[in-house]
Amino acid sequence: MSSSRFYHPAFIRSCGPVFRRECNRMLQHPIYLVMTLLLPLVCYAFFASMMRDGMPMQLPIAVVDQDNSALSRNIVRQIGASPQLRIVSHLGSYTEGRDAMQSGHILGFIILPADMQADAMAGRRPEAAFYANNSYLITGSLVMRDLTTITTLASASLNVGIRSGRGQSPMEIAASVQPVALDFHAPGNPWANYSIYLSTILSHGLLQILILLATVYVVGVEMKNGTAGQWLETVHGSLIRALVGKLLPYTLLFSLMVTAGNTLFFKYLHFPCNGSFFAVQLAGILMVVACQATGIFIFSLLGDFRIALTIAGVFGVLGISFSGLTFPIEIMDTPLQAFSWIYPIRYYFYVYQAVALHGLSAFQAFLPYLMLTAFVLFPLPLLWRLKQVVQSVQH
Amino acid sequence: MKRAIFDLFLIFREELRSIFSDSTILVLFFVGTLVYPLLYSWIYNNEVLRDAPIAVVDLSHSAQSRDYIRRLDASPDVAVACRCASMTEARQYLEDRKAHGIVLIPAAFGDDLVQGRQTTVSAYADMSSFLYYKGLLTAVNFTGQGMGGEIQVKRLMGAGYTSEQAMTMASPLPAVFTPLYNTGGGYAGFLIPAVLVLVVHQTLLMGICILAAINREKNGFRLLVPMSERYHGTVRIVGGKALAYFSIYFMLIFYVLFLVPRMFGLPHIGNPLSGYLFLVPFLFATIFFAMMISVCFRERELPMLLLLFLSVPLLFLSGVAWPLESMPAFWRWFAYLIPSTHGVQGFIKINSMGATLSQVRPEYFALCLQMMVYLIATFLAYRYQIIRAQRVMAKESGILDTGIS
Numbered sequence: 001m002s003s004s005r006f007y008h009p010a011f012i013r014s015c016g017p018v019f020r021r022e023c024n025r026m027l028q029h030p031i032y033l034v035m036t037l038l039l040p041l042v043c044y045a046f047f048a049s050m051m052r053d054g055m056p057m058q059l060p061i062a063v064v065d066q067d068n069s070a071l072s073r074n075i076v077r078q079i080g081a082s083p084q085l086r087i088v089s090h091l092g093s094y095t096e097g098r099d100a101m102q103s104g105h106i107l108g109f110i111i112l113p114a115d116m117q118a119d120a121m122a123g124r125r126p127e128a129a130f131y132a133n134n135s136y137l138i139t140g141s142l143v144m145r146d147l148t149t150i151t152t153l154a155s156a157s158l159n160v161g162i163r164s165g166r167g168q169s170p171m172e173i174a175a176s177v178q179p180v181a182l183d184f185h186a187p188g189n190p191w192a193n194y195s196i197y198l199s200t201i202l203s204h205g206l207l208q209i210l211i212l213l214a215t216v217y218v219v220g221v222e223m224k225n226g227t228a229g230q231w232l233e234t235v236h237g238s239l240i241r242a243l244v245g246k247l248l249p250y251t252l253l254f255s256l257m258v259t260a261g262n263t264l265f266f267k268y269l270h271f272p273c274n275g276s277f278f279a280v281q282l283a284g285i286l287m288v289v290a291c292q293a294t295g296i297f298i299f300s301l302l303g304d305f306r307i308a309l310t311i312a313g314v315f316g317v318l319g320i321s322f323s324g325l326t327f328p329i330e331i332m333d334t335p336l337q338a339f340s341w342i343y344p345i346r347y348y349f350y351v352y353q354a355v356a357l358h359g360l361s362a363f364q365a366f367l368p369y370l371m372l373t374a375f376v377l378f379p380l381p382l383l384w385r386l387k388q389v390v391q392s393v394q395h
Numbered sequence: 396m397k398r399a400i401f402d403l404f405l406i407f408r409e410e411l412r413s414i415f416s417d418s419t420i421l422v423l424f425f426v427g428t429l430v431y432p433l434l435y436s437w438i439y440n441n442e443v444l445r446d447a448p449i450a451v452v453d454l455s456h457s458a459q460s461r462d463y464i465r466r467l468d469a470s471p472d473v474a475v476a477c478r479c480a481s482m483t484e485a486r487q488y489l490e491d492r493k494a495h496g497i498v499l500i501p502a503a504f505g506d507d508l509v510q511g512r513q514t515t516v517s518a519y520a521d522m523s524s525f526l527y528y529k530g531l532l533t534a535v536n537f538t539g540q541g542m543g544g545e546i547q548v549k550r551l552m553g554a555g556y557t558s559e560q561a562m563t564m565a566s567p568l569p570a571v572f573t574p575l576y577n578t579g580g581g582y583a584g585f586l587i588p589a590v591l592v593l594v595v596h597q598t599l600l601m602g603i604c605i606l607a608a609i610n611r612e613k614n615g616f617r618l619l620v621p622m623s624e625r626y627h628g629t630v631r632i633v634g635g636k637a638l639a640y641f642s643i644y645f646m647l648i649f650y651v652l653f654l655v656p657r658m659f660g661l662p663h664i665g666n667p668l669s670g671y672l673f674l675v676p677f678l679f680a681t682i683f684f685a686m687m688i689s690v691c692f693r694e695r696e697l698p699m700l701l702l703l704f705l706s707v708p709l710l711f712l713s714g715v716a717w718p719l720e721s722m723p724a725f726w727r728w729f730a731y732l733i734p735s736t737h738g739v740q741g742f743i744k745i746n747s748m749g750a751t752l753s754q755v756r757p758e759y760f761a762l763c764l765q766m767m768v769y770l771i772a773t774f775l776a777y778r779y780q781i782i783r784a785q786r787v788m789a790k791e792s793g794i795l796d797t798g799i800s
Contacts (some may be wrong), residue, residue, distance in 0.1 A: 031697060039704060047710055049723050056721035071568075093526060099573060102750040104740065119648065123563040128570045133749040135662070137585035140717055144572055151570030152540075155439040156569040175513040179546045180463070183517040198716075206707055212699050221696070224585040306419050309696055313703045314427075320707055327582055328495075328524045331441045343768070353523040358490050384544050392518070 011241075017234045018245025018306040022218075026249060035214050036250060048200040050294045055195075058086040059139055061147075062097055062109040065090065069117035071154075075128070078150045080108070085146050101133050109369055110131035110151075120158055128154075154383050194272050199324040200356075201349055203261055206282065208291045208345045209316035211254055215295030216312045218246060220305030223393040232390060247292050258284035266356075274359030282362065283369060284353035290344035290375035300382035301391045323349045335350035347372050399631055406635030413606060414639065419695070420602050427598045428647050436588050436659040439583035440627030444526045449534075450485040450494035457505025463516070466538045467498060472530035496531035508546060526582070547781045576748045577662050584662050588717040588747050589715040589739045591651050592677075596735040597706050599644060599678075604698035607689035618787060619690060619780040629778045633686065633770070641684050648674055654744065669752045670745050676762040677741070680734040683769035699796040713739035717722040737761045 026032040063079065065072050080087050088106060091097050105332075107294060110130040113119075119126035128151050132143040134249055156177050163173050174181075176352060204317065222228040235241035265271045299308040316329035321327065322340040329340050340346050347368035354365035419475035451467070453460050465521050468475040475496055479485040488494035499517040501507075507514035520528045544565055551561035577584040583615035611619055620632065642673045652670065656663040692698050711717060719727055719736075730736045744750035752759065 015660075031700070034471070035700060043704075043708070046711075050711065050717065050726055056718055058721065059718065060720065065412075082516060098575065099754075102748050103754045104744055107666060120567050123560070123568060125563055125569060128568060129573065130570060131575050133575050134574040135581050135585060135588075135749070136715060136718070137582065137745055138525075139718055140574065140577075141580075148570070148572065151568070154628075155566055155570065157569040159564060162564055162567070172511075175511055176547060178539075179508060179512055179513060179543040182535055182539050183515050184532060185517065185519045186522050186536070202707065206704060209704055213703070214772070217696055217700055224696075225714065237517065259471070286723045304697075307422075309699055310419055310422050313699050317703060317706060318434065318438075321435070324524070326525065327439060328444070328526060331526075332438060333440060334437060349523075354490065355521050360490060364490075369797070384743070 015241045015245035022249050036253040044261045049204045057136045060088040060106045062089045062091050062106045064111040066114040067116040071117035072112040075154050107139050140303050163214050200265050205320040211291035212312040212316040213294045215292045228390045228393050254288040255285045273356045275355035279355045279362035283348050286372035287344045287348040290372045293375045297379040302388040319343045321346045402631045403635045407639050408750045410636045410639035423598045423602045431594045432655040445529050447472045447495045447530045449496040450477045451475050452479045452485050452499045454502040455500050455504035459505040459508045461502045472534040490742040495527040513749035549660045567713040592739045592742045599681050601702050603685035604689040604692045608692040610697040620784045637682050665745040677738040680762045680765040683773050686773040687769050697783050709735050726741045
């Protein structure tokens with residue numbers, strides 16, 4: 001059967017009876033609407049509300065001020081003024097700091113040594129030591145970044161103090177204190193907003209788990225309940241029609257969810273999209289279909305409802321890692337890199353990078369679209385097996 | 396009393412039998428806990444980003460700009476993969492993923508530095524991953540500050556200061572950063588300990604719910620509790636089942652939470668005994684939490700469908716990526732209700748940070764509290780189920796005894 005026939009109006013119309021049958025089934029048991037509407041919406045709401053600040057603010061840290069001079073108090077004040085840090089305690093020693101960190105009260109601390117100001121003025125270069133907890137890598141590096149900035153500025157302002165005492169102009173001071181300045185750009189995410197990294201892809205990563213499981217479930221439940229024969233008879237035994245008619249309601253609902261999610265992120269929360277919104281949207285809908293095809297592929301390959309459901313779940317959960325979002329695929333071992341290509345979410349993320357971040361058009365980034373479409377073909381050679389399974393249950 | 400212990404033992408044995416006779420449960424309990432940790436450790440094996448390829452646009456072509464590029468290339472985070480003539484060309488590399496960042500050195504770079512003016516280098520990060528962003532930012536900061544510091548010292552020495560005086564003037568108050576715990580700053584060392592606890596939590600949760608649904612599907616009336624003489628005492632049923640799950644997971648966590656971190660060089664500076672003592676209430680809290688929820692499931696496929704999905708949100712709610720204090724109050728309180736939140740927090744503190752049991756007291760108490768509350772809830776839910784089973788049984792035998800309650 002040539003694939004062009006799938007798009008023929010007569011073919012779609014012939015799937016109608018199964019489509020109507022499926023819609024009726026969906027209204028009879030709450031689980032269908034829970035997995036197609038409730039869970040995706042909760043998931044979008046979760047990510048959108050969870051990280052509405054973009055970056056975690058007011059990270060708790062402690063100060064060990066052994067100097068208590070004008071200089072050390074000034075540094076403490078700078079730390080207190082930083083929106084991302086919050087001084088929760090003043091401690092006496094390194095041991096107390098480490099203890100507070102182990103108990104989870106603070107994420108970092110800084111030690112301003114005794115006689116710091118006197119030493120700095122006398123040119124003895126006292127060292128300020130600061131510590132951050134890397135067990136929480138993200139917050140640990142945020143604490144490190146802020147404390148680095150504050151201590152560097154403190155050192156530079158001492159430097160400036162010395163220089164302006166020598167009568168240099170502000171321009172000259174800037175040039176001597178920082179000969180090489182930096183102008184850092186983060187295209188597509190100008191605020192280095194952590195939420196943008198995670199929400200957009202992670203929520204669709206969860207959606208792909210749901211689609212995979214839902215696809216296997218809705219087919220398998222017919223066999224489990226012994227209604228598979230009736231299902232096939234609706235379209236006179238054509239498995240292709242039976243599948244298209246059955247899965248189409250889910251395609252529509254999940255596509256609606258992808259649209260809702262993208263609208264929430266790009267239009268309502270104004271996450272940057274340098275390219276076309278519709279190009280990202282198209283990839284999202286293609287991903288829904290590709291995941292459904294993958295679900296059917298897994299079912300046909302394994303031939304058993306329970307095993308297929310378990311494997312689809314295991315496969316889907318790993319998709320979060322293999323999307324390449326939090327941890328770049330390029331750093332993984334080669335076999336894993338190869339494995340990542342069988343995930344629809346990987347291509348969706350590819351489009352997101354190319355279109356939303358780099359501002360390319362869908363034509364420039366056509367390859368992932370092509371691949372997502374190609375997923376539809378994968379289950380076709382195995383459908384005879386699925387038909388055997390369905391019919392074996394019938395008897 | 397003797398009868399009760401005998402029944403409890405029978406129910407315990409019966410539960411073990413149903414665990415070992417169902418392929419889905421076996422896959423979840425054993426393959427899941429054995430294989431997932433291995434897979435995740437493999438995926439995040441090369442845990443730090445080293446030498447990420449970047450593109451450099453050198454418009455200056457001076458000795459100074461070449462020095463800058465050499466220093467940038469030498470930094471551990473990035474490697475100069477291509478030198479481009481223009482930004483357009485560099486952007487192409489970024490779009491083709493051959494580079495994950497661009498550094499633009501202005502035409503006046505060399506002259507500025509020679510004539511003592513401030514010069515500005517521009518950097519553009521690939522925002523497709525947090526790690527690329529962090530790598531480029533670290534590298535350009537480090538290079539700019541290093542080169543700037545040396546230029547300052549050189550100039551001051553040119554003006555007649557000794558090298559020591561020059562150093563003092565350039566950086567009168569140096570700051571030293573030391574990371575504590577997971578000192579390599581690795582992604583695996585940060586993520587995997589939390590994932591391991593979640594693997595235990597999620598496989599138990601789904602497994603127990605599936606087992607309950609299987610029980611319902613087995614008997615004709617979709618009852619959770621079989622209609623049998625032995626299944627009368629609620630304490631016996633809840634106790635027998637919980638002990639069956641506990642005995643399996645008490646052994647499994649030795650592998651998941653103690654062997655795996657040691658096998659893969661993940662942080663494990665904690666005292667294993669403290670770890671085990673902490674995990675006992677965690678296991679019981681999770682088991683009773685799961686048994687409480689399991690009452691709702693009537694179809695064995697649904698736990699997988701609804702609970703697997705939770706894994707990623709639960710990882711978030713455990714507070715490893717995002718501190719619990721920074722979450723909206725609603726989600727924070729929701730997180731406190733789930734055993735995995737306290738389990739992850741406490742385990743990371745003990746395992747990765749070497750905390751003692753007294754330092755994880757809040758988590759320990761929270762888990763003990765959950766254990767008791769969820770035990771009572773499970774008890775009540777099962778009690779209700781048993782009463783229903785007895786009603787059905789009474790109806791079946793034709794004697795509707797209204798006195799049973």
